[in-house]
Amino acid sequence: MEWPLRVSKFGVVIAVALTAVFIAILFGMDRPPICACGNVKLWHGIVQSSENSQHIADWYTPSHIIHGFIFFGLGRLLLKKWPLGLALCAAIVVEGAWEILENSPVIIDRYREVTISYGYEGDSILNSVFDLFWMILGFFLASRLPWKVTLAAALIFEAFTAYMIRDNLTLNILMLVSPVEAVKEWQAAGTGYYLTGK
Template sequence: MTILSRNYVLAAAGLAILALAILFGMDRPPICECGNVKLWHGAVQSAENSQHLSDWYTFSHIIHGFLFYGLGYWLFRKKPEAARLGLSLCLAVFIEGFWEILENSPIIINRYREATFAFGYAGDSIINSMADIGWMTLGFFAARRMPVMGTVIVAVIFELLALYAIRDNLTLNVLMLTFPIEAVKKWQGAV
């Protein structure tokens, strides 16, 4: 079993801290404006969505980790195993941190409001964004341990579970942000 070098761990942590600093600089709320920090908040159409440590979209962030592990494995396939793992982790934390910053920018917040059923979406709290980076990292290391087919099966189960529970998932989220379909928006809003 390859062990991550301390330098890669520090680099990945530094990237997460940089995302944290940028989110603070963007004046994102540190925690839910309700004043609580919950381990789980399951109501999607609520002011507390994307404000706590986990929610239905946590499954998407774990899948991000699966995908980023695969991307890093492919991009750095010619590197020695320790370097491939470390570089892949840093790339994964960078991409997830970049997404958390972009997702909380006015352009994406407004896009969610107009193109998806997230009508009152106001962005994530900082604790939710940092937890999302953590969940992605969990998915990254889970993908490292699981066989490829196991990772695919877990991802499909997560997608189907979220689809059943909230009529949304990573696939629909990407679709609706990039190529919104009015029929899908109406179906999602009928919860």
């Protein structure tokens, strides 16, 4: 049976409500609304910078789009009886929960300890909300594209960000869960504008 690829008004209302709850939680966590620099940028491309994860898009945006690909695929496998809108809401809950966890002291400290994000302070609310929106974009792209195209896009995103900043979704998960010193050294050895701004 085909999964109806249409989001009902009810699904949209729930998705908006979940997003509002997510934003309220981030405010309750006392996360900064925007970058401490006082600016809002469409793109910030320097990883080793206090402005990383503070603006609308950065080198980790492709990872969040891939989250959407993954959540859509899991929805097709596990939630076939659910309307697409409710599967999207489930994806929003998971992505929102990760963003909240990612901005908790335990994960911020973990990033500093085992990844190349030495001075990581967590995300601004603006960045977290757009991370959620990028996931939603990935979810809808996956709902419209053939699965082989979606898989190819994910692999290209991973390869490109690994080349540009020596990091991507796969390496991020690896280094958070089971750090490999050789990987950390390889990442730390990366120099050039995109990593250091020099």
